[in-house]
Amino acid sequence: MLVGLLIFVPLIASLLVLFTKGKASRTAALGLSIIELVIAAVVFFQFKHNPDNAALTLNYSWIESMGIHFSVSINALSLLMVLLTAFLTPLIILSSFNTEYENPHSFYSLILFMQMALVGVFTTNDGFLFYIFWELALIPIYFICLLWGGENRGRITFKFFVYTLFGSLFMLIGLVYLYNHTGIDTGIKSWAVNDLYVAGKSLSLNQQSFVFWAIFLAFAVKMPVFPLHTWQPDTYVNAPTQGTMLLSGIMLKMGTFGAIKWLLPITPLALERWGYLVIALSIIGIIYASCIAIVQKDYKRLIAYSSIAHVGLISAGIFTANQQGIQGSLVQMLAHGVNVVGLFLIADILMRHTGTRELNKLGGIRNMNGNFAVLFLIIMMGAVALPLTNGFIGEFLLINSVFQYHAIAGAFAGLTIILGAVYMLRSYQAIMLGERHDSAVAFGSLASSDKWALYIICATVIVLGVYPKPISDLAEEGAKLIIMNLK
Amino acid sequence: MIQLVALVPLFPLIGFLINGFFGKKISKSLAGLIATLAVAASFVVSLLIFFELEHAEVKSHVVTIFSWFNSDTLKIPFEFVVDPLSSWFLLIITGIGSLIHLYSTGYMHDDEGFARFFTYLNLFVFFMLLLVLGNNYLIMFVGWEGVGLCSYLLIGFWFKNTEYNNAAKKAFIMNRIGDLGFLLGIILIFITFGSISYNQVFPIASGANGTTVTAIALLLFIGAMGKSAQLPLYTWLPDAMAGPTPVSALIHAATMVTAGIYMIVRSNIFYSMSEIASEFVAVIGVITALFAAVIGLFQNDIKKVLAYSTVSQLGLMFLGLGVGAYSSSVFHVTTHAFFKALLFLGAGSVIHAMGGEQDMRKMGGLSKHLKITYATMAIATLAISGFPGLSGFFSKDEILAHTYEHSPVLWFVGQVASMLTAFYMFRLLFLTFFGSFRGTHEQEHHLHESPSSMTIPLIVLAVLSLVGGVLGLPEFWGMTNWMHHHLDVLILHKNPSTMPHDTEWMLMGIAVASALATIYVAYVIYRQKHIVPLPEGEKMPTLQRIIYHKFYVDEIYDALVRKPLDAMSAAFKFIDTKFIDAVVNGVGDAVNGGSGLVRKLQTGHIGFYIFAMVIGIISILFFVFN
Amino acid sequence: MLNGIPINYYIMLSAILFIIGVVGVMARRNAIIIFMCIELMLNAVNLLLVSFSTLHNDASGQVFVFFIMAVAAAEVAVGLAILSMVYRHLKTVDIDLLNRLKN
Structure with missing residues (x-):
């Protein structure tokens, strides 16, 4: 039942928020999202206490004749992602407190609706339901970007929508194809994930390759993997900050999570055959996006490219399909979610306080606000994966996994720690250090909501870096589940 | 006490947290006091641990703090190891660290970022202690990158200056290049041995495939190249002099840059097993030693001279490691920590007196005004130049003797590098303290000896530089080389010296003679002829110009x-x-x-x-x- | 053989009627004539159905004919109503001018 609450609380919350007005909307949204966080925490402890707890699964037959079930459950994998979603949503809402949006009730309602869809994607065990939640998540973010985005939002949002939808349709084809191959022994067709695993494994290499690429396309667009990434920087820059946070913090994890749960165990043969290509693309993406980040002038765009680089490493790790790779990617997904939200919040704060995000129009903010400089530094260190910050363990495991796959590939993937330092330190220096730039003159102290959001993020960066055990254990267990299914 | 080893890094961490959170609210003297006491407390604990270990039967203790993270067979506990090597480094770090903290309370007194400075400094000590205490490579890596972060923060301490910020950024990025190699080395160790804990890897290391071991050794050495400023990743260190002088003394001379040496001594089994890797280390070391010494000849910035001298001395230490003289390198790390810290602190005292001026062409005749600084720096200069009886003489001689046994060619290059060292160090001494004052009248008026918080560390370090040699007296004199015996348990492949005693006497004689001769040459040029380096912009002979511009390596x-x-x-x-x-x-x-x-x-x-x-x-x- | 007339003649007549209808539909622009041509085609089919029905002595063919006639009547009723509305508004029933749906 608990798991049902996880999905329905945000849904009800999103409806409730619709009836609020003005500033009450954001307070209500924050409160409701904190309730969800509490439920997630309860689920976490229940799971720790007894992973087979009946409250953690829910399974109703929905369309009997087609074998579709409303089936959701919590295991180590989904729990991690649910924690991420439940943790980030209140932060994202909190970060919006200093921006006045028109029609706030629909804005916050959409955010909560999105949370519902995301939790659904992460918890469901039914292929059909997965597809429904997957597309359901696209709807609110489309409207958030379209209605509250920056200039040029129409064209950019349209491109984003069509691009991702295009990818998703191939996934649908792949899933339907799998569905048609279920129940060879029993004659009963089913969408259940385990049946899809069995169906996938029964296919020949060529059939698996077809399914692999079809499903991969959807995930690759979402992540995004080079060269399917071009929708991303524009969308991130144009979306309202909260939209960007949702996209980069949680939504792109749908892609990586999907690849782990809905791709690797389905097509092990094709993975063996084609994995190298995906890893190669991912590593090209790391270097390519890092290099572009180095020459970016707009800070938000810089973070967008840095995100492509980070996700490149995650996807390279996933497709090595070894324990370190999958565990590392899970840990890194959480870390990246937190860090990237922090970085986008910083970009938003810069924009609000100085009116610009152009690196050459910023400078010397440290002179005005030392605390902000420290908070920024901590988040940045998380992003460049300094040990004892949350970014390190994931990155270590990921480079480890790629190195195990192929030593040279590991070395190239490792370049991320150098290039990451280059673009992060460059931008930090341009924004914070040096003599005070004119734009920084009015940079006073931070609003308390920003401050608290940054404090929470920084605390998470350090706590998860120093004591990652709870998360890393979950990730270890989740990775083992997948590895077990690969055989 | 050994079980309480966690206290050693804990004290600086507490100091860091107090100054970090409340530094702005408490007074400067309190902030300085807390920071200094934190490191001093660590020093006391380190001493207790050291003596306890000396008398203990078992020489290696592992203390588990908590389990950091696991990934299937990869288990990473947060564990500390207390053994002769780490306990010795604890003493160097916390001992020199507390002296430099004390010094900084005087040196930084008028800086507005006083509390921030001590926050960073304590954090640095914390990470440095993690580096040497870790019982597996990943904890070492935590410290390794952590000190890099602190180095970044401290080089760019005066963050309004773009040049300093660039230097800080350069240090961080160059270190990261090395760190990537180091990280890959760690991963390869895990893949090969299934673990990265020292006490699990080293016993089974000899069973590993030779090529893999060479690869591990070389990858780890790339890390050392970055951190310890060896060719080709050395250029950040001279630039790092942008930081406050105590930072240069602590981080960029005495402790952080010797992390590479610590790491190789720790992993000595890999280097002993791989001829190629150790040869590579030796060659890189000796080339760096010579190259940096040559550049040091014509530098005019007092801190730059010391920086190149540090690079050169580090090269010498790697030469020692490469020829298998691990304990000699640790010995040299120790004596170098004494006299190089002293030199930097002395230079800091000079800069303090000169009101921030670092150009030796504008100094001269300071011995009249800064008597203690002069006396202590003279001792340090004699020590680094290899003057008989002082600490540097013994440690350098030991490395060169081992090198000779290994390869006379390397020995010759190393000997030349140390001659050049003697030359430029005396050049520095003569230009700074002798002759007549060349600065402005205002500066001359301002000249004063530094406060006692700064001179006490100088005196202590001078004493250590004088007598530090007793730690490793030559065995062919019939003495006991304490350092050698102390570290003996850790050196897994031993190659005892088979050199006849008269060869050792001959080498020592050559070393002494060449040092004295070089000092005399420097004396003639800078003391008798009063030659002062050309001012900026004057035309120099081509070779001198190339060297003056550091061989244009940066370009x-x-x-x-x-x-x-x-x-x-x-x-x-x-x-x-x-x-x-x-x-x-x-x-x-x-x-x-x-x-x-x-x-x-x-x-x-x-x-x-x-x-x-x-x-x-x-x-x-x-x-x-x- | 139906009353001495070979079945082929019926088929030929139907085919000719049908082709006249098709050509009329394609070539003419007046909507009413097009309608008449459609009726012509329907009746060509009806004729064929009736002939074969008689040939095989099977009444079901004639049942179809009644159906077709009923449908055709309904179609004409609706079609002519639309056309008369179109005429009232546009004063023409020329199909080339009825291209409002374009764009």
Whole structure:
């Protein structure tokens, strides 16, 4: 039942928020999202206490004749992602407190609706339901970007929508194809994930390759993997900050999570055959996006490219399909979610306080606000994966996994720690250090909501870096589940 | 006490937290006191641990703090190891660290970022202690990167200055290049041995494949190249002198830059097993020693001279490691920590007196005004130059003797490098403290000896530089080399010296003679002839100009690395928008355009539709019935 | 053989009627004539159905004919109503001018 609450609380919350007005909307949204966080925490402890707890699964037959079930459950994998979603949503809402949006009730309602869809994607065990939640998540973010985005939002949002939808349709084809191959022994067709695993494994290499690429396309667009990434920087820059946070913090994890749960165990043969290509693309993406980040002038765009680089490493790790790779990617997904939200919040704060995000129009903010400089530094260190910050363990495991796959590939993937330092330190220096730039003159102290959001993020960066055990254990267990299914 | 080893890094951590959170609210003297006491407390604990270990039967203790993270067979506990090597480094770090903290309370007294400075400094000590205490490579890596972060923060301490910020950034990025090698080395160790804990890896290391061990050793050494400023990753260290002088003394001379040496001594089994790797280490070391010494000859910035001297001395230590003289290198690390810290602190005292001036061409005759500084720096200069009886003499001689046994060619190059060291160090001493004052009148008026908080560390370090040699007296004198015996348990492949005693005497004689001769040459040039380096912009002979400009290495790197990287980035950016995104948009436009074409079929003429329909029906019938 | 007339003649007549209808539909622009041509085609089919029905002595063919006639009547009723509305608004029933749906 608990798991049902996880999905329905945000849904009800999103409806409730619709009836609020003005500033009450954001307070209500924050409160409701904190309730969800509490439920997630309860689920976490229940799971720790007894992973087979009946409250953690829910399974109703929905369309009997087609074998579709409303089936959701919590295991180590989904729990991690649910924690991420439940943790980030209140932060994202909190970060919006200093921006006045028109029609706030629909804005916050959409955010909560999105949370519902995301939790659904992460918890469901039914292929059909997965597809429904997957597309359901696209709807609110489309409207958030379209209605509250920056200039040029129409064209950019349209491109984003069509691009991702295009990818998703191939996934649908792949899933339907799998569905048609279920129940060879029993004659009963089913969408259940385990049946899809069995169906996938029964296919020949060529059939698996077809399914692999079809499903991969959807995930690759979402992540995004080079060269399917071009929708991303524009969308991130144009979306309202909260939209960007949702996209980069949680939504792109749908892609990586999907690849782990809905791709690797389905097509092990094709993975063996084609994995190298995906890893190669991912590593090209790391270097390519890092290099572009180095020459970016707009800070938000810089973070967008840095995100492509980070996700490149995650996807390279996933497709090595070894324990370190999958565990590392899970840990890194959480870390990246937190860090990237922090970085986008910083970009938003810069924009609000100085009116610009152009690196050459910023400078010397440290002179005005030392605390902000420290908070920024901590988040940045998380992003460049300094040990004892949350970014390190994931990155270590990921480079480890790629190195195990192929030593040279590991070395190239490792370049991320150098290039990451280059673009992060460059931008930090341009924004914070040096003599005070004119734009920084009015940079006073931070609003308390920003401050608290940054404090929470920084605390998470350090706590998860120093004591990652709870998360890393979950990730270890989740990775083992997948590895077990690969055989 | 050994079980409480966690206290050693804990004290600086607490100091860091107090100063970090409340530094602005408490007074400067309190902030300085807390920071200094934190490190001093660590020193006391380290001493207790050291003596306890000396008398203990078991020489290696592992203390588990908590389990950091696991990944299947990869288990990473947060564990500390207490053994002769780490306990010795604890003493160096906390001992020199507390002296430098004390010194900084005087040196930084007028700086507005006083509390911030001590926050960083305590954090540095914390990470440095993690580095040497860790019982597995990943904890070492934590410290390794952590000290890099602190180095970054402290080099760019005066963050308004763009040049300093660039130096800080350069240090961090160059270190990261090395760190990547180090990280890959760690991963390879895990893949090969299934663990990265020292006490699990080293016992089984000898069973590993030779090529793999060479690869591990070389990858780890790349890390050392970055951290310990060896060719080709050394250029950040001279730039790092942008930081406050106590930082240069603590981080960029005494402790952090010796992390590479610590790491190789710790992993000595890999280097002993791999001829290629150890040869490589020795060659890189000796080339660096010579190269940096040559550059040091013509530098005019007092801190730059010391920086190149540090690079050169580190090169010498790596030479020692490469020829298998691990304990000699640790010995040299120790004596070098004494006299190089002293030199930097002395230079700091000079800079303090000169009101921030670092150019030796504007100094001279300071011995009259800064008596203690002069006396202590003179001792340090004698020590680094290898003057008989002082600490540097013994440690350097030991390394060179081992080198000779290994390869006379390397020995010769190393000997030349140490002669050059003697030369430029005396050049520094003469230019700074002798002759007449060359600065402005105002500066001359301002000259004063530093406060006692600064001179006490100088005196302590001077004493240590004088007598530090007792730690490693030569065995062919019939003495006991304490350092050698102390570290003996850790050296897994031993190669005892088989050199005849008269060869050792000969080498020592050559070393002494060449040092004295070089000092005399420096004396003639800078003391008798009063030659002062040319002011900026004067035309120099070609060779001197090239050396003065540090062989243009920075410019070469700029042309070879930075510019291509920038160009590549710009090219990628171009490809991204003009090619990849253009293809995506092109597909969209093509669909749009195609639809436009197809739309034209919908003419709106009913007659045409009917015609199309009839044609359609006929063709369907045709195909069906044919 | 139906009353001495070979079945082929019926088929030929139907085919000719049908082709006249098709050509009329395709060539003419007046909507009313097009309608008449459609009726012509329907009746050509009806004729064929009736002939074969008689040939095989099977009444079901004639049942179809009644159906077709009923449908055709309904179609004409609706079609002519639309056309008369179109005429009232546009004063023409020329199909080439009825291209409002374009664009």
